[in-house]
Amino acid sequence: MSYDDRSTMIVLQLSYYYACTGTVREPGGLSRRGVRATEGKRSMREMTATVVGGGIAGLAAAVSLARAGWSTTVLERSAGFGELGAGVALPRNGITALRSLGLDDDTIATLGHESLVTGFRNLRGRWILRIPNERPEVSRVMAVWGMHRARLHTALRAAAEAAGVRMICGARVSEVHPGTPGGKAAVVAWRTDDDEHRIECDLLVGADGMRSAVREQVFPGIEPAYSGSTSWRAVIPDTASDGNLIELWGPGAEFGAMRLSDSEIYWYGYFRHPRGATFADELAAARSRFAGWAPQAVDLVEATSASQLMRHDVYHLPGGLPSYVRGRVVMIGDAAHAALPTMGQGAATALEDGATVGRMIGGHLADGADLAAAMAAFDAERRPRCHAIARQATVMARYGADLGGGWRQPVRNALLRLVPGAAVARSAAPLVAWRPPATGS
Numbered sequence: 001m002s003y004d005d006r007s008t009m010i011v012l013q014l015s016y017y018y019a020c021t022g023t024v025r026e027p028g029g030l031s032r033r034g035v036r037a038t039e040g041k042r043s044m045r046e047m048t049a050t051v052v053g054g055g056i057a058g059l060a061a062a063v064s065l066a067r068a069g070w071s072t073t074v075l076e077r078s079a080g081f082g083e084l085g086a087g088v089a090l091p092r093n094g095i096t097a098l099r100s101l102g103l104d105d106d107t108i109a110t111l112g113h114e115s116l117v118t119g120f121r122n123l124r125g126r127w128i129l130r131i132p133n134e135r136p137e138v139s140r141v142m143a144v145w146g147m148h149r150a151r152l153h154t155a156l157r158a159a160a161e162a163a164g165v166r167m168i169c170g171a172r173v174s175e176v177h178p179g180t181p182g183g184k185a186a187v188v189a190w191r192t193d194d195d196e197h198r199i200e201c202d203l204l205v206g207a208d209g210m211r212s213a214v215r216e217q218v219f220p221g222i223e224p225a226y227s228g229s230t231s232w233r234a235v236i237p238d239t240a241s242d243g244n245l246i247e248l249w250g251p252g253a254e255f256g257a258m259r260l261s262d263s264e265i266y267w268y269g270y271f272r273h274p275r276g277a278t279f280a281d282e283l284a285a286a287r288s289r290f291a292g293w294a295p296q297a298v299d300l301v302e303a304t305s306a307s308q309l310m311r312h313d314v315y316h317l318p319g320g321l322p323s324y325v326r327g328r329v330v331m332i333g334d335a336a337h338a339a340l341p342t343m344g345q346g347a348a349t350a351l352e353d354g355a356t357v358g359r360m361i362g363g364h365l366a367d368g369a370d371l372a373a374a375m376a377a378f379d380a381e382r383r384p385r386c387h388a389i390a391r392q393a394t395v396m397a398r399y400g401a402d403l404g405g406g407w408r409q410p411v412r413n414a415l416l417r418l419v420p421g422a423a424v425a426r427s428a429a430p431l432v433a434w435r436p437p438a439t440g441s
């Protein structure tokens, strides 16, 4: 069956897409009966963790391990723990993860702006699927916080510092030995400008993102794949636009925007494009690519300057890792399960991973548990959920931003107009209702 022939089936399946959210598991936890006391003979004072990567996942893991009593070091390759000046959409599960890392609501409120997912529109701005979010049970599920990545990163760094995490920047990790739970320690080697360093640790967290050096060494041969799409993104000054999230679907492209603060809007334009292909004038190309779309999109691109615009080709890790643990290494965030951005769950699941490392591994060992059992429990907890979310992001891309032109667009749109928006919210509820596992569960 050709791609074209499959499209009708695909579009029909799309109507039931949200039913898939039932495959996302609610957190459970390892039975205490399954935990042996071996590693825990060592005093908690001696338990050491090295986190490779000081991004969202790495800082979250460092905070949670340090709060569980571990002596924790973060190795970050960039000179100053910097972050891109783009926005990120954090759904409710991401906010729950931030709270579980000790960030209070006042701090979280300073990081971003709460918006509501209102549904999807076609490129001219006509509703394809409208989600009636006036009812509290719907708005609870459809709430999304637009955050500036730099502010989120700064808050996580402050939480790490407050928890006593040692942070080393300009440290490019080049070699990893995973060690054995109950046996050899893990070893990590890194280079700074002028020197080479090595450290032994009880736990090594691979949080070094899409092009993970830890993954390359511990799971050789598993490489990111180009998604076929690239994305322009910008944060621009704005005080006038409606605060609700905008999502427009056109042939082979998606345009989205959301408020980050009273004075900033973040927009992205995601579109099919050959890998690595550049434009002589990126801003002119963005204006031309989204010309004729709904006025909200055109106005935002028009209001953007060349220096505010960035573009990145979008990669993902199809299928994710076959296990998130090996030896004394635990893999988290994009290094373990980089998904397409179409579900807006990359940062949220990175935060969930980080919070769960401290609770299920750090917390278990605080109770005298065996490291291998705690790591296996972490894998069983996280992998099915992250795998399901990444799969849904692929489905979402295929029927949304990646769907080609011609008859596919009106057919997809007509079918989606039959889907009740309230049902979408109901079926999305398990995904955002994530709760951190109890420490030592």
Ligand SMILES: Cc1cc2nc3c(=O)[nH]c(=O)nc-3n(C[C@H](O)[C@H](O)[C@H](O)COP(=O)(O)OP(=O)(O)OC[C@H]3O[C@@H](n4cnc5c(N)ncnc54)[C@H](O)[C@@H]3O)c2cc1C
Pocket: 052, 053, 054, 055, 056, 057, 058, 075, 076, 077, 078, 087, 088, 089, 090, 171, 172, 173, 174, 207, 208, 209, 210, 211, 212, 213, 231, 312, 313, 314, 315, 332, 333, 334, 335, 338, 339, 341, 344, 345, 346, 347, 348, 349, 350
């Ligand atoms: C276009 C686009 C839009 C997106 N939009 C959203 C969105 O709206 N909502 C959302 O939730 N997610 C979104 N995401 C995904 C989200 O950004 C990622 O999932 C998230 O940043 C992953 O965090 P991480 O900490 O795992 O990886 P990263 O943020 O990549 O952090 C990895 C860190 O490791 C460091 N590092 C790398 N190699 C080494 C090494 N060898 N030694 C030491 N340090 C190293 C890096 O410098 C970096 O600081 C988007 C992604 C893309 C591409």
